[in-house]
Each structure stands twice: as C-alpha cells, then as structure tokens.
Amino acid sequence: MAAAKFDTPNMREYPSIPALQPDATAHLKSFPAAPDHNTFLGFPGELVENWQDKAIEKMGDLLGKYRGFRVFMDACVKCGSCTDKCHYFQGTSDPKNMPVARQDLLRSVYRRHFTLAGKYLPWLVGARDLTREVLDEWYNYFHQCSQCRRCSVFCPYGIDTAEVSMAAREIMDSIGYGQKYCNEILGKVQKVGNNLGLPGPALEATLEEFAEEISDETGCDVKIPLDVEGADVLLITPSADFFAEPHIDGLMGYAKVFHAAGISWTVSTYASEAANFSMFIGSYSNMKKVAERIRKAAIDLKVKRIVVGECGHAWRVAYSFWNTLTGVGSGADDPYAQQLQKQLDHSYPIPQHICELTWDLIQQNKLTFDKSGNDHRTVTFHDSCNVARATRMGTEPGGQFDIPRNVIKAVCNNYVDMDPDTIREVTYCCGGGGGLLTDDLMELRVKGALPRMEALKRVIDEDKVNAMAAICAICKAQFAKVMPYYGIPMDTIVSLHQLVKDAIILPGQGEEKAEPAAEATE
Amino acid sequence: MSFLTVLYALLFYTATALFIVGLAYKIRQYATTPAPLKIPTTPAPTTTSGVVLRMAREVVLFESLFKSNKWIWIFGWMFHVSLALVILRHFRYFQESVWPLIVFIQPFGMYAGFFMVLGLLGLWVRRIFVERIRYITSPSDHLMLALLVGIGFSGLMMKFVEHTDIVAVKAFFLGLMRFDLQPLPTDAPLLIHLGLVALLLIIFPFSKLLHAPGVFFSPTRNQVDNPRERRHLAPWAAELDK
Numbered sequence: 090m091a092a093a094k095f096d097t098p099n100m101r102e103y104p105s106i107p108a109l110q111p112d113a114t115a116h117l118k119s120f121p122a123a124p125d126h127n128t129f130l131g132f133p134g135e136l137v138e139n140w141q142d143k144a145i146e147k148m149g150d151l152l153g154k155y156r157g158f159r160v161f162m163d164a165c166v167k168c169g170s171c172t173d174k175c176h177y178f179q180g181t182s183d184p185k186n187m188p189v190a191r192q193d194l195l196r197s198v199y200r201r202h203f204t205l206a207g208k209y210l211p212w213l214v215g216a217r218d219l220t221r222e223v224l225d226e227w228y229n230y231f232h233q234c235s236q237c238r239r240c241s242v243f244c245p246y247g248i249d250t251a252e253v254s255m256a257a258r259e260i261m262d263s264i265g266y267g268q269k270y271c272n273e274i275l276g277k278v279q280k281v282g283n284n285l286g287l288p289g290p291a292l293e294a295t296l297e298e299f300a301e302e303i304s305d306e307t308g309c310d311v312k313i314p315l316d317v318e319g320a321d322v323l324l325i326t327p328s329a330d331f332f333a334e335p336h337i338d339g340l341m342g343y344a345k346v347f348h349a350a351g352i353s354w355t356v357s358t359y360a361s362e363a364a365n366f367s368m369f370i371g372s373y374s375n376m377k378k379v380a381e382r383i384r385k386a387a388i389d390l391k392v393k394r395i396v397v398g399e400c401g402h403a404w405r406v407a408y409s410f411w412n413t414l415t416g417v418g419s420g421a422d423d424p425y426a427q428q429l430q431k432q433l434d435h436s437y438p439i440p441q442h443i444c445e446l447t448w449d450l451i452q453q454n455k456l457t458f459d460k461s462g463n464d465h466r467t468v469t470f471h472d473s474c475n476v477a478r479a480t481r482m483g484t485e486p487g488g489q490f491d492i493p494r495n496v497i498k499a500v501c502n503n504y505v506d507m508d509p510d511t512i513r514e515v516t517y518c519c520g521g522g523g524g525l526l527t528d529d530l531m532e533l534r535v536k537g538a539l540p541r542m543e544a545l546k547r548v549i550d551e552d553k554v555n556a557m558a559a560i561c562a563i564c565k566a567q568f569a570k571v572m573p574y575y576g577i578p579m580d581t582i583v584s585l586h587q588l589v590k591d592a593i594i595l596p597g598q599g600e601e602k603a604e605p606a607a608e609a610t611e
Numbered sequence: 612m613s614f615l616t617v618l619y620a621l622l623f624y625t626a627t628a629l630f631i632v633g634l635a636y637k638i639r640q641y642a643t644t645p646a647p648l649k650i651p652t653t654p655a656p657t658t659t660s661g662v663v664l665r666m667a668r669e670v671v672l673f674e675s676l677f678k679s680n681k682w683i684w685i686f687g688w689m690f691h692v693s694l695a696l697v698i699l700r701h702f703r704y705f706q707e708s709v710w711p712l713i714v715f716i717q718p719f720g721m722y723a724g725f726f727m728v729l730g731l732l733g734l735w736v737r738r739i740f741v742e743r744i745r746y747i748t749s750p751s752d753h754l755m756l757a758l759l760v761g762i763g764f765s766g767l768m769m770k771f772v773e774h775t776d777i778v779a780v781k782a783f784f785l786g787l788m789r790f791d792l793q794p795l796p797t798d799a800p801l802l803i804h805l806g807l808v809a810l811l812l813i814i815f816p817f818s819k820l821l822h823a824p825g826v827f828f829s830p831t832r833n834q835v836d837n838p839r840e841r842r843h844l845a846p847w848a849a850e851l852d853k
C-alpha cells in the first residue's frame with residue numbers, strides 16, 4: 090500500500106486540547122466499495138443518476154423511522170460540550186472531527202430540506218445544499234468516526250454521533266456510495282459464515298490444531314467442538330479468534346474454561362462470526378440478516394444457551410439488538426421469537442458474555458487458578474467503547490466495567506487501572522472501531538489511538554505495566570498494529586481470556602507433573 | 612383603543628398560537644417516531660423509575676454537561692435556573708389572585724434576572740472566544756443569545772431604571788386571556804421587552820430551542836437498559852419478522 094507518509098503524533102504531557110487545523114484529515118478517504126459489494130447487500134452498485142434526490146428521500150425515510158436521528162438533528166444547541174471529546178479530534182486537530190461538527194455535515198443538509206428556517210434563510214442557520222463536495226465530505230468524515238459514543242456521554246441531550254454517522258452511511262449506501270471495507274466483509278459473512286471467509290473444512294482443521302495445542306500443554310483431552318448438535322452452549326465469537334494474535338490465545342482460554350467447568354459447547358460453521366458490520370453502516374435489514382444466521386444455528390444445533398466471545402461491537406449487537414432482531418433473548422410475546430425462546434434455558438442470561446460466564450464460574454468456585462502463571466505480567470485493562478457505553482454485563486449497571494476486571498484480578502496478581510479519565514464510561518476508543526480497521530485509514534488509526542497510547546504509556550512508565558488486556562477483536566488487531574508507532578511493543582496487547590488461559594488449572598492437570606509433556610498426553 | 616394595543620394584542624395571539632401549535636406538532640412527531648433499537652448510553656438504569664431519575668438529573672442538574680465542562684455548565688445552568696425562576700415570577704401577570712408559591716419566589720426571581728443575563732453573557736463570551744465553539748457557531752446562535760439578552764436587559768431596565776405601569780400591564784394580559792382588550796402602556800422598554808418575547812415564542816418550535824422538548828425524547832437517555840429481558844420491537848421492524 091502506497092499510503093502517504095505521516096507523522097505519529099507526539100504524546101502530550103498533560104491532556105490538552107489541540108488548536109484547530111482545518112482540513113488536516115480532509116485527504117483521508119477509505120476505499121469506496123466495488124459495485125458487486127454494494128449490490129450483494131441490496132444497494133445500487135454505483136452512484137445513481139439522481140443521487141441528490143435519492144439521498145434526501147432516504148434522509149426523510151430515516152427521520153421517520155428513527156426517533157433518535159430526528160431528535161438529534163433538532164436538539165443540538167451548539168453548546169460545545171462534545172467538541173474536545175473525540176479521540177480523532179484530539180489526534181488530528183481537524184475541526185470536522187469534533188463530534189458536533191461531524192453531525193453538522195449532515196445537519197446542514199437536514200436543515201436545508203426539512204426545516205423552515207433552512208429553506209428560507211439558509212445562511213442564518215448554516216444550512217447547505219447537498220452538492221458533490223458535501224457528499225464527498227460526508228464520505229470522508231463519516232468514515233472518520235468509530236461510532237464509539239464517547240461524545241454522547243457528555244452531550245446534555247445524549248446526542249450520539251454514532252447514530253448520525255450510521256444514518257449518513259446508510260444514506261450513502263442507498264445511493265451507491267458504500268465503503269469497501271464494511272461492504273466487502275458483509276458479503277463474506279453472508280456467503281461463507283464469517284468475515285474472514287474461512288470455509289468449514291479450514292475452520293475444522295484450525296480448531297483441531299488449537300485443541301491439540303492445549304491438550305499437549307495441559308495433558309488433558311481438551312476439545313474445541315464444531316457443529317455438535319445438542320450441545321448446551323453455542324459459542325459465537327469473532328472469527329479473528331480463529332486466526333489472529335493475540336485473539337487465538339483468548340479462544341484457547343474459553344476452551345479451557347468450558348472444559349474445566351464441564352460445559353458441553355460448540356462452535357458453528359454456519360454462524361462462525363460474532364461480528365456484524367451491518368451496525369457500522371446503519372443497515373437494519375442487513376443487521377437482521379446476519380443476526381438470523383445465529384438464530385438458525387441455535388435452532389439447528391438445538392442449543393440451550395448462547396455465549397458470545399470477546400468482541401466489542403458484536404457484544405453490542407448481541408446484548409442490545411439480538412432480541413429485537415431475531416428473538417435471541419427473553420421475554421417475547423410473539424410467535425417468531427417464542428419459537429426460539431422456548432428452546433433456550435432462561436436461568437442463564439441470553440445471550441451471555443464469556444466474561445459473565447467465567448466470572449459466574451469463579452464465584453461458584455468451579456475454576457482453579459495458579460495466579461503465578463501471570464506473575465511475569467503487570468496488567469491493565471482497556472474498556473472497549475461498545476462494551477462500555479452500549480451494553481451491560483451482569484445485573485448491575487456498570488457490570489461491564491467490573492466483571493472483566495474481577496476476572497482479571499482473579500487470575501493475575503498485578504493489576505493497575507489507567508487514568509480514570511480514560512477508562513470505564515469515558516474510555517477512549519482504540520482508534521480502529523466502527524468499520525475503520527482498514528489499511529487505507531492507517532494514518533487516522535494511528536492518530537486516533539493517541540489518547541489511549543498516552544494513558545497506557547503513563548502506566549508503563551509509572552507502574553511497569555507490560556500487558557493491556559482487551560475484550561474486543563477490533564481493539565486487539567488495532568493495538569497490535571499501532572502500538573509500534575508509539576514505541577510500545579505489539580505483544581503488550583493481550584486477550585482477557587489469554588490471562589485466564591495462563592492461570593487456569595484444568596481438573597487432573599499436573600497430576601503427572603514430573604513426566605515429559607509428550608507422555609502425559611497419551 | 613390605541614393602535615399599539617391592538618397590534619400587541621394581535622402579536623401575542625399569533626405568537627401564542629404558533630408556539631402552541633408548532634410545539635405540539637413537534638412533540639407529536641417525536642412521540643410517534645419509533646426508536647427501533649435499544650440505544651441507551653450505558654451504564655443506564657435498568658428500571659423505569661431509574662430512567663425517570665436519570666432524566667430528572669439531566670433536566671434539573673445538567674448532569675452530562677457537568678461531567679464535561681464546568682464553564683459551560685456553570686453559565687448554562689445559571690442561565691436556565693434563573694430563566695425558570697423568572698418565568699415563574701411572571702405568572703403573576705396572568706393570575707387574578709396570585710398563587711402563594713409565585714408570591715414566595717418574587718424576590719428570588721428579581722435577582723434571577725441578573726444571573727440570567729450574566730449566564731447568557733458568559734456563554735456568549737465563550738462562543739466568541741473559544742475557538743472550537745466559534746467554529747460550530749452559526750449567525751442564528753448569536754442571534755438567539757442576543758434575543759434572550761435583549762429580553763433580560765429590557766426587563767431589568769423596567770425593574771430597576773424606568774418603571775412601567777405594571778398594574779396596566781397585568782390588566783392587558785388578563786384582558787387578552789378573556790378576549791377583553793385593555794390599554795397597554797407605551798414606554799419603550801416595555802414594548803421592546805414584549806416584542807422580543809413574542810418573537811421568542813414564534814421561533815421556539817422552529818429553532819434549536821427544541822432541545823427543551825427534545826431531551827425528553829432522546830433514546831440514549833430515556834430508554835431502560837433491559838434488552839435481554841424484554842423484546843423491544845418497533846412496528847416497522849415487526850413487519851420484517853414475517
């Protein structure tokens with residue numbers, strides 16, 4: 090990739106707000122989708138003839154379908170509260186990366202076409218016609234938002250720029266101006282079953298290899314079952330867990346937990362993907378289609394529980410949307426959802442996060458750990474934005490912060506938190522979420538990681554942290570790639586269940602401790 | 612009946628009608644537009660009473676703003692609380708026998724006028740001098756502040772510099788409410804004050820002042836965090852299940 094050279098931002102001594110540099114990232118444009126990527130998802134292949142009219146029509150359609158979008162377009166008072174909250178603004182200084190300014194790219198057109206003031210006095214309220222320049226500005230800057238919702242925490246009306254950028258992407262898709270990264274992947278997941286495009290036989294071989302590795306290491310017969318009908322638990326995990334580092338170590342951690350607790354579980358080939366990029370492009374219909382694969386797998390495999398692996402936006406889709414989209418959840422009174430819900434065991438949360446499951450088992454004393462397995466590490470935890478601000482774990486609000494930390498503390502002796510202004514509810518995005526984890530946006534990804542890198546660097550220097558755990562496939566991939574730009578070793582990023590894996594003692598493990606590993610597996 | 616009295620009477624009837632109809636239209640629009648997905652900004656309350664409390668903290672204390680920026684919060688909150696007191700204080704012009712609560716707050720309401728203008732000026736100074744806020748400001752944002760400062764300033768003029776005949780003013784408004792026109796005093800501060808208030812009523816449903824009803828309909832703030840426990844389904848989305 091012949092991307093232009095750029096400078097990694099300098100770490101700031103104190104968090105300070107940058108002076109504006111207009112158009113600093115105006116040149117950053119992720120690759121548009123090829124026609125067949127678009128058409129497969131039901132969008133026009135290329136920019137349609139009368140795209141202006143179609144875009145306005147679509148905007149009107151969305152305004153009628155989504156109350157959030159409607160209220161957010163009207164309610165902003167330009168108070169400025171959100172202006173300094175976005176990691177992309179902090180890292181790039183481009184004013185259009187200030188959340189309200191990003192919204193205004195769309196709001197200006199909304200005002201022109203849907204408000205009285207904008208129709209008759211456009212100059213007064215900053216209303217604009219939808220020109221080609223405006224459309225390209227939409228494309229560039231709505232693909233510089235990772236939909237992390239940090240801005241919505243600080244807005245007095247909860248205006249969520251993530252919702253606005255989803256609407257903008259939906260409008261652009263509807264006129265044939267989709268983004269390659271998201272739309273291509275959405276094709277793969279619907280054709281093959283996962284974002285990677287990994288076919289069934291390859292998946293089977295991979296899982297066997299991992300299972301063997303765990304068995305060799307522990308001397309226990311650990312399996313990673315695939316397509317087992319009648320298993321209790323269906324594990325839905327991001328496909329990165331099958332091939333990327335440090336994701337794989339997380340998957341092995343889940344396998345060990347299931348094994349130690351004696352839970353019968355399975356992965357599905359048909360639904361071998363937790364990620365659902367339809368959320369990033371705001372497409373309800375595609376999001377439902379992709380989620381329905383999980384519904385179908387659950388019905389076909391006759392499972393009683395559905396557990397979701399470490400992935401941020403996937404947990405949002407699962408926790409917040411699955412029940413709505415496909416009835417994976419509880420409390421439905423309609424036949425479509427009840428068909429599935431009757432089969433599920435509602436004494437467990439449906440769906441359940443893998444951290445909830447592990448923490449539950451820890452509390453019931455069903456798992457044994459040797460914490461010294463992690464003594465070479467001093468660990469901190471990166472709250473992933475979608476988990477933090479769009480979901481929950483456990484029964485109490487904020488469980489999404491405490492449960493992962495509880496698990497880490499149960500398996501590690503050395504844990505420290507990063508600066509409180511950068512974690513939990515106000516955590517910073519890794520810089521690669523929301524459909525931006527693509528090489529053509531490398532400059533943006535590196536710059537957007539700045540606030541997290543600064544906070545991490547501080548605990549590295551002050552507390553000798555050498556591992557940052559995360560529970561999101563995108564965060565892990567993004568950090569592994571951008572940390573070297575900031576002089577931080579890439580293996581600093583670890584999967585949370587990698588820490589579990591390195592401390593857990595399986596039943597029967599170590600009983601023949603003195604024996605060489607090869608013999609122990611016999 | 613003087614020309615001005617008739618003019619202001621018509622002005623207030625029109626303004627009130629536009630305000631009520633316009634606002635009712637927008638509120639109806641918000642209320643009837645579905646929110647198809649559960650999108651509360653978490654951590655969020657898991658019960659309806661929790662959501663009522665969250666909303667109350669937003670509306671009364673500006674909780675999110677407080678988390679964000681103490682300067683905007685202090686000026687903004689000062690302005691709004693003062694505005695609320697000032698509006699309550701004005702109730703006496705519309706009540707034959709004034710409620711005890713309204714009588715009680717009269718002295719507070721008087722000083723609130725100062726704080727209201729002070730808060731507005733603080734916000735305006737930030738809007739002009741803070742680069743980021745200047746960047747997101749349109750002419751209408753300045754004009755809105757000018758309008759409110761104008762209302763506050765002309766009101767304070769009447770209170771502390773050039774008294775108007777408030778008995779006659781009260782008679783005028785009580786008359787309006789009974790469709791029985793009474794003469795309106797004609798001193799400049801009063802006419803300016805009332806003219807600007809009428810203008811504020813008119814633009815309310817067409818401007819960013821919609822944040823006032825809007826906040827109650829914001830799904831990131833008003834939704835209960837219970838998507839796993841209850842199936843949440845919008846009518847248009849339910850169609851897709853078939």
Ligand code: HEM
Pocket residue numbers: 166167168245669670671673676683686687688690691734735738752755756759811820822823824826
């Ligand atoms: C439910 C009632 C209301 C709530 C919760 C509310 C809340 C807020 C908040 C949090 C802000 C941002 C902070 C600030 O700039 O002050 C704001 C701004 C503003 N509000 Fe309200 N408000 C309400 C009613 C009103 C009413 C009735 C008016 C005027 C008649 C008004 C006029 C304004 C104006 C002009 C601004 C922008 C100030 C600026 O330019 O910086 N608000 N409001």
Ligand code: SF4
Pocket residue numbers: 174175176177186187188191233234235236237238239240241249250251518
């Ligand atoms: S959602 Fe996140 S990335 Fe998007 S504007 Fe808000 S803070 Fe920035």
Ligand code: SF4
Pocket residue numbers: 164165166167168169170171172188189243244245246247248
């Ligand atoms: S915090 Fe909310 S109301 Fe204030 S400028 Fe940002 S989006 Fe607008």
